[in-house]
Amino acid sequence: MTSGSNLMIRLPMVIVFSFVLAACQRSAESEPVTQEEPSPPPAEVTPALEIAAPVEQQIDPASGLIIDTGWELVRGHCAACHSIKLVTQNRGSLETWESMIRWMQETQGLWQFDPATETAILNYLAKNYAPAASYRRAPLPPELRPQNSNAPP
Numbered sequence: 001m002t003s004g005s006n007l008m009i010r011l012p013m014v015i016v017f018s019f020v021l022a023a024c025q026r027s028a029e030s031e032p033v034t035q036e037e038p039s040p041p042p043a044e045v046t047p048a049l050e051i052a053a054p055v056e057q058q059i060d061p062a063s064g065l066i067i068d069t070g071w072e073l074v075r076g077h078c079a080a081c082h083s084i085k086l087v088t089q090n091r092g093s094l095e096t097w098e099s100m101i102r103w104m105q106e107t108q109g110l111w112q113f114d115p116a117t118e119t120a121i122l123n124y125l126a127k128n129y130a131p132a133a134s135y136r137r138a139p140l141p142p143e144l145r146p147q148n149s150n151a152p153p
């Protein structure tokens with residue numbers, strides 16, 4: 001009797017339990033798989049450099065001259081008496097460069113150029129060594145300069 005009544009209680013419990021279990025399983029199965037939001041296609045990234053990069057400037061490593069039309073003429077004519085650095089350190093408009101050349105021709109023994117050569121040199125200089133807002137460093141503050149008793153304060 002004891003075992004019979006036990007079974008009478010247990011059986012429905014087992015049945016109910018298995019239903020609950022089955023229901024749980026089904027709900028777990030039917031739970032929608034959360035899909036990740038499809039990420040939007042990456043916006044067209046245009047590298048800034050592509051727009052902003054200036055035409056790459058090439059420098060002749062030996063002279064330091066910017067390589068551009070006429071640079072070899074300048075290398076050939078303008079380094080005979082002084083460092084080519086005197087040229088690359090300077091800036092000027094076409095008129096300024098012309099007046100420097102005239103000054104060297106009148107006072108420093110610079111030779112005359114044929115018109116085509118002179119035009120090519122002046123165009124090269126005026127284009128590549130045009131006046132710039134600032135091309136020399138500011139003077140150092142006095143305490144960072146070497147001692148020089150002859151220099152004005």
Ligand code: HEC
Binds near residue numbers: 086087108
């Ligand atoms: C025949 C010699 C000679 C040649 C060639 C020559 N120069 Fe000069 N140049 C001089 C002399 C001398 C000076 C003065 C040097 C100094 O100040 O130490 C000078 C000075 C300069 C300066 C400095 C000007 C300043 O304001 O300080 C520039 C820039 C210059 N030359 C550019 C040129 C260029 C560009 C050419 C080629 C077209 C050239 N030179 C070719 C003799 C020459």
